[in-house]
Amino acid sequence: MRREGLAVLIILVSLLAMTLVGVAVVSPIGAQSPDAAADRVVSVEATGGASAVPDRAAVRVRAVAEGDDPGAVRDELAAETDTLRSNFERLGLSEDDYGTDEYRVRSPRVPPRESENVPAFRGVHGFEVTLEDPDRVGAVVDAAADADVEVDTIEFTLSDAVRTDLREEAIANAMSDARAQADAIARNGDLHVTSAASVDATQRNVSPVRYEAAAMATPTPESADTSVETGDVAVEYAVEVTYNATA
Known part of the structure; x- marks a missing residue:
């Protein structure tokens, strides 16, 4: 009985070893991700903006x-x-x-x-x-x-909700411009951009439409009610992005 048990154990161990060998054969040897192969960086600065009618x-x-x-x-x-x-x-x-x-x-x-x-x-x-x-x-x-x-x-x-939407749109435009710049630089340097390594997006500007008292027009006698042009409120976001790149 012990010999039979030992034989079964040897067969199971052999099957497990064959399975592990099969896995090793299927997996490509020396494969690595594009980021792991990246040995260069491309750094760019970009600005994105968005605007909306004030609410x-x-x-x-x-x-x-x-x-x-x-x-x-x-x-x-x-x-x-x-x-x-x-x-x-x-x-x-x-x-x-x-x-x-x-x-x-x-x-x-x-x-x-x-x-x-x-x-x-x-x-x-x-x-x-x-x-x-x-x-x-x-x-x-x-x-x-x-x-x-x-x-x-x-x-x-702008209200907080609209300002948040514009901020996200401005960031997306800034990042899109940054990637376009990085790709152009990489092509001219015989490089290929893989992914963003770091992003700094700390600069943000909101430009409301503002009228000072001295700049306001005096209503004309023909117009009983004052009308003030609103214009658009602009949101701007600046980013600094470093991309991984490979030759």
């Missing part, structure tokens, strides 16, 4: 008052801002849509020789209005003008 806006306005009595300056600011709030309420804006971003009453700093015609106190009460509908910017500008409040800046920008 958010911010309008900064400020009431300004001047005088020799700080109390009178504060009262004038309060009157102007009360009118402004009433105008905003008529537009359907709530206090969640706007808030104070600046308030001060102080003596202006001017050189002594220019101080004769400068009031003793100057007060500013600034608000920032955020809008989910950029088409309402003109109405906010008119509401400020009706309250004798200055419009400081208008900025058209």
